[in-house]
Amino acid sequence: MNQKNFQAIYVLWLRQMKRFLRAKSRVLTTIVQPLFFLFILGFGFNIAVFPGMQGSYINFLAPGIIAMAILFSSMFTGVSVLWDKQSGFLQEVLVAPVSRLSIVIGRTLGGATIALFQGFIIMIIAIALGVPITSTGGLLLTLVIMVLLSFTAVGFGLIIASKMHDFEGFQSIMSLILMPLLFLSSMFYPVTESLPGWLQMLSYCNPLFYMIDGIRGSLTGVNNILDPLVDLGIILTLCIIIMGLGTYFFNKSEA
Amino acid sequence: MDIITTENLTKTFDGFTAVDHISFSVKKGEVFGFLGPNGAGKTTTIKMLTTLLYPTQGSATIAGFDILKQRADVRENIGVVFQEPALDTELTGRENLDFHARMYGLSQEVRKKRVFKLLTLVDLLDKKDVLVKHYSGGMKRRLEIARGLMHSPTVLFLDEPTLGLDAQTRRAIWEYIKQLNKDENTTIFLTTHYMDEADFLCDRIGIIDHGKIMVMNTVDMLKKSIGNDVITLSCSDIQKLQKRLEQESWISKITPYASFLTLGVERGEEKIPAIFDIARTVNVTISSVDVRRPTLDDVFIYYTGRSMREQDHEAPHNGTKKPARFRLRWQK
Ligand SMILES: Nc1ncnc2c1ncn2[C@@H]1O[C@H](COP(=O)(O)OP(=O)(O)OP(=O)(O)O)[C@@H](O)[C@H]1O
Ligand SMILES: [Mg+2]
Numbered sequence: 223m224n225q226k227n228f229q230a231i232y233v234l235w236l237r238q239m240k241r242f243l244r245a246k247s248r249v250l251t252t253i254v255q256p257l258f259f260l261f262i263l264g265f266g267f268n269i270a271v272f273p274g275m276q277g278s279y280i281n282f283l284a285p286g287i288i289a290m291a292i293l294f295s296s297m298f299t300g301v302s303v304l305w306d307k308q309s310g311f312l313q314e315v316l317v318a319p320v321s322r323l324s325i326v327i328g329r330t331l332g333g334a335t336i337a338l339f340q341g342f343i344i345m346i347i348a349i350a351l352g353v354p355i356t357s358t359g360g361l362l363l364t365l366v367i368m369v370l371l372s373f374t375a376v377g378f379g380l381i382i383a384s385k386m387h388d389f390e391g392f393q394s395i396m397s398l399i400l401m402p403l404l405f406l407s408s409m410f411y412p413v414t415e416s417l418p419g420w421l422q423m424l425s426y427c428n429p430l431f432y433m434i435d436g437i438r439g440s441l442t443g444v445n446n447i448l449d450p451l452v453d454l455g456i457i458l459t460l461c462i463i464i465m466g467l468g469t470y471f472f473n474k475s476e477a
Numbered sequence: 478m479d480i481i482t483t484e485n486l487t488k489t490f491d492g493f494t495a496v497d498h499i500s501f502s503v504k505k506g507e508v509f510g511f512l513g514p515n516g517a518g519k520t521t522t523i524k525m526l527t528t529l530l531y532p533t534q535g536s537a538t539i540a541g542f543d544i545l546k547q548r549a550d551v552r553e554n555i556g557v558v559f560q561e562p563a564l565d566t567e568l569t570g571r572e573n574l575d576f577h578a579r580m581y582g583l584s585q586e587v588r589k590k591r592v593f594k595l596l597t598l599v600d601l602l603d604k605k606d607v608l609v610k611h612y613s614g615g616m617k618r619r620l621e622i623a624r625g626l627m628h629s630p631t632v633l634f635l636d637e638p639t640l641g642l643d644a645q646t647r648r649a650i651w652e653y654i655k656q657l658n659k660d661e662n663t664t665i666f667l668t669t670h671y672m673d674e675a676d677f678l679c680d681r682i683g684i685i686d687h688g689k690i691m692v693m694n695t696v697d698m699l700k701k702s703i704g705n706d707v708i709t710l711s712c713s714d715i716q717k718l719q720k721r722l723e724q725e726s727w728i729s730k731i732t733p734y735a736s737f738l739t740l741g742v743e744r745g746e747e748k749i750p751a752i753f754d755i756a757r758t759v760n761v762t763i764s765s766v767d768v769r770r771p772t773l774d775d776v777f778i779y780y781t782g783r784s785m786r787e788q789d790h791e792a793p794h795n796g797t798k799k800p801a802r803f804r805l806r807w808q809k
Contacts, residue, residue: 225582226582229579229580229582230579230580230582232579233575233576233579233580237565237568237576240567240568240572241565241567241568244567244608245567309562309563309564309565309566310559310561310562310563310564311563311564311565312563313529313557313559313563314559314563314564314577314624315580316528316529317527317528317529317552317555317557318552318577318580318581319549319552319553319580319581319582320580321549476529476530476531
């Protein structure tokens with residue numbers, strides 16, 4: 223990759239930053255919405271007792287909320303290629319003499335920066351609310367998983383965007399795919415205790431499960447089902463596959 | 478040397494053929510005009526040549542690179558001003574240009590100089606820090622042209638560059654395009670609905686309709702091809718007169734329209750008495766006559782059967798001066 227491509231990655235990233243900071247309402251809602259979840263669900267279920275759950279409910283919930291914030295924000299970045307398609311700006315990007323890969327990387331890094339910024343804010347608030355941290359190593363692992371989650375979600379968004387021409391399909395994808403994935407992800411409750419066997423199996427097929435389990439294991443060190451490093455391995459593999467597919471579909475799509 | 482070549486280039490959208498086996502070439506340093514009515518396939522052709530659409534069939538090369546197999550090399554050699562807006566409206570004018578400059582790898586020094594020069598050319602210097610979403614339509618268009626001219630590509634595609642611009646700005650942009658073509662030997666591939674623009678800028682012209690190239694030649698040869706002079710007649714019975722005139726060998730082309738008839742002839746002013754005599758023999762009364770040198774409008778109408786103005790009401794009525802050597806008009 224030559225210098226031109228690096229400059230392209232930088233300017234694509236820069237564009238995303240500028241757009242994000244100028245869209246005040248987006249900055250606000252993407253931070254406030256997960257906080258709502260954290261506070262309302264966190265305190266609302268705090269008195270409930272889930273069999274097999276250690277510590278308070280908010281400790282269990284926080285990793286999932288962090289993951290959800292990153293997931294939504296990153297997917298939005300991927301899917302927002304559709305906006306560029308409709309405004310025509312995508313053409314300007316696609317005729318430029320830079321590789322498609324650097325366009326995807328630029329967009330992904332831009333989206334990841336924003337998503338991680340949001341993820342951090344929620345993480346800091348969660349820690350302030352008393353969610354424990356296992357160790358510095360655990361915190362670092364959490365960051366790695368957050369980055370990979372973000373990349374994967376941008377890639378997933380890119381795949382959706384290249385298959386759609388308008389926003390109508392987007393709504394149905396959100397409710398038909400994303401919602402079940404979220405509810406089967408162990409985000410809100412421990413799946414091993416509460417779900418019947420076949421739904422548990424579905425949970426294990428759910429990529430989000432490993433993301434949330436990984437963050438839970440590395441950040442708080444309790445209530446996780448798999449070793450966080452095992453989660454990491456699965457997430458990394460998934461990330462490479464989805465990003466590869468996202469780049470491939472983006473490359474194939476016409477403007 | 479041919480800088481653009483196409484061979485049977487074809488694009489089909491769900492069974493509808495927008496571009497139909499077109500083959501042509503453009504030489505290095507040429508200003509080539511691509512004219513055609515709405516929906517003729519001009520933009521689709523440009524999109525295929527600029528690697529934004531995959532051809533359904535056929536192939537093309539830009540600067541020797543294949544648009545299918547060497548897409549990255551093709552992009553290295555082109556610049557495009559799109560027909561439809563392609564700006565980021567959440568960025569300012571200057572930021573849009575800066576984005577472009579960086580995507581094309583211009584150094585910081587060149588970038589600053591060019592941004593300033595082009596903002597001056599399109600008269601947007603005082604608006605450079607305003608978000609593009611607050612620009613007027615014409616200002617957006619000007620910004621896009623400025624952006625297209627930022628880097629110096631081997632081939633520059635301009636898809637209706639001056640659509641919706643005022644006469645003064647159009648002139649300035651024409652001059653700049655001419656200069657760019659002369660100074661840097663940039664090949665220009667231009668589509669337009671303005672015949673004066675094509676006349677002023679283009680060395681050669683191709684006329685496309687329904688996805689097929691109807692004719693392709695230099696502007697002068699195209700005008701000559703429909704006769705040295707064009708006579709326009711209004712009369713009481715167009716069909717009858719046309720039928721009779723078709724027997725005359727000195728008329729090279731006859732084209733009937735709803736309310737008038739055009740004839741391509743040599744030394745038109747001398748033929749008028751003869752035409753009146755013929756009309757009288759078939760009992761047709763001529764109500765008006767006009768003789769003039771053929772313009773690109775006539776060429777366009779002849780090859781597409783439609784006038785640009787019939788289908789494009791946005792055209793300004795200022796620039797189409799007809800180089801009439803002789804003009805005569807009377808009413809009975
Ligand atoms: N993405 C698309 N899907 C389906 N049909 C399309 C698509 N793009 C263009 N067409 C059709 O192809 C034909 C040619 O369109 P094109 O945009 O190339 O015309 P044009 O010559 O540029 O016209 P204009 O002068 O109006 O810009 C039109 O009939 C148009 O409806
Ligand atoms: Mg067009």
